[in-house]
Amino acid sequence: xxxxxxxxxxxxxxxxxxxxxxxxxxxxxxxxxxxxxxxxxxxxxxxxxxxxxxxxxxxxxxxxxxxxxxxxxxxxxxxxxxxxxxxxxxxxxxxxxxxxxxxxxxxxxxxxxxxxxxxxxxxxxxxxxxxxxxxxxxxxxxxxxxxxxxxxxxxxxxxxxxxxxxxxxxxxxxxxxxxxxxxxxxxxxxxxxxxxxxxxxxxxxxxxxxxxxxxxxxxxxxxxxxxxxxxxx
Numbered sequence: 001x002x003x004x005x006x007x008x009x010x011x012x013x014x015x016x017x018x019x020x021x022x023x024x025x026x027x028x029x030x031x032x033x034x035x036x037x038x039x040x041x042x043x044x045x046x047x048x049x050x051x052x053x054x055x056x057x058x059x060x061x062x063x064x065x066x067x068x069x070x071x072x073x074x075x076x077x078x079x080x081x082x083x084x085x086x087x088x089x090x091x092x093x094x095x096x097x098x099x100x101x102x103x104x105x106x107x108x109x110x111x112x113x114x115x116x117x118x119x120x121x122x123x124x125x126x127x128x129x130x131x132x133x134x135x136x137x138x139x140x141x142x143x144x145x146x147x148x149x150x151x152x153x154x155x156x157x158x159x160x161x162x163x164x165x166x167x168x169x170x171x172x173x174x175x176x177x178x179x180x181x182x183x184x185x186x187x188x189x190x191x192x193x194x195x196x197x198x199x200x201x202x203x204x205x206x207x208x209x210x211x212x213x214x215x216x217x218x219x220x221x222x223x224x225x226x227x228x229x230x231x232x233x
Contacts, residue, residue: 003063007031008077010115011054012095016042024052024071026060027098027115032106036062036071048074055081055091055119067104086227087122093223094118094135097212100219101143114138129205130195136208137190145215147171149191160185166207168214182207 009028017023022041026034041048051058051074061073083091094115102108118135122128140146150158153170164187165178175181186203195201212221 002065003061004031005061005073006059006075007061008112009034009058009060010056010119011052011058012099013054014038014052022048022052023068025099026058027095027102027112028060029109029112030107032108033098033102033104034060034062035068035104036060037068038071038074041071051076054095055083057116081119081123083119083123087128089223089227090122090128090132091119093132093221093227096221096223097136097139100216100221101139101212108142111138111142129201133190133195133201133204133208134193136212140208140211140215143215145211149187158184158187160188166210180206180210 007028007030009026012025012027012033014022014024017037020040020042022038024036024038024041026036028034038048038052040046041052043049048071057077057079059073059075059077060071062069062071064070081091098115102111114135118131121131137146147153148171152158152164152172152174153167154173158164158172160183162184163175163181164172164184165175165181167173172187182203183199185197186200186207189195189197189200190204190207195204
């Protein structure tokens with residue numbers, strides 16, 4: 001049985017399994033999303049109990065084949081992210097996106113780096129919305145879903161004063177006949193990672209929600225609904 005040792009990883013989600021164990025979904029740098037059985041991890045004196053938590057940088061070691069591998073070691077790599085309140089829910093939102101959009105054992109090292117950067121940014125002060133939009137776009141781009149935002153499907157340059165729609169499977173098209181359209185400036189800002197304009201922030205949220213909902217299909221996003229409920233309080 002193939003073994004992997006000391007793989008950088010983060011816990012995305014875990015749930016109880018049998019009397020004293022956990023099933024852990026982890027996002028790893030070199031192996032993508034991995035399902036692991038952590039035997040005895042729920043026991044009071046288990047060293048795994050305090051380590052298999054979300055948003056902690058870990059080095060995981062496992063062996064086995066099939067859908068669920070067996071975790072045999074988890075080492076904390078140091079550093080603790082201070083996520084609380086809305087930032088904490090946003091972190092779980094990123095985890096849920098990875099769980100529902102990333103295929104098991106499909107490596108995405110660049111996305112792993114973007115995930116770490118997003119968590120670090122969420123642990124600081126400020127508006128989390130630009131952080132979420134950048135990660136959403138990086139995720140869809142890694143999966144091959146997001147088309148370029150500075151050119152149309154026909155190869156024409158996007159103009160700041162233009163209006164554009166999005167056609168799935170093609171990319172950006174001129175807004176003629178599209179119920180929902182986006183300004184050229186907002187699209188160019190997104191391509192540059194610049195969310196300083198409130199209008200860009202609002203339009204980027206609409207575009208990313210449209211794209212993510214399409215690729216999720218009938219899979220609900222529970223953390224998104226939680227964020228909406230909090231904003232309505």
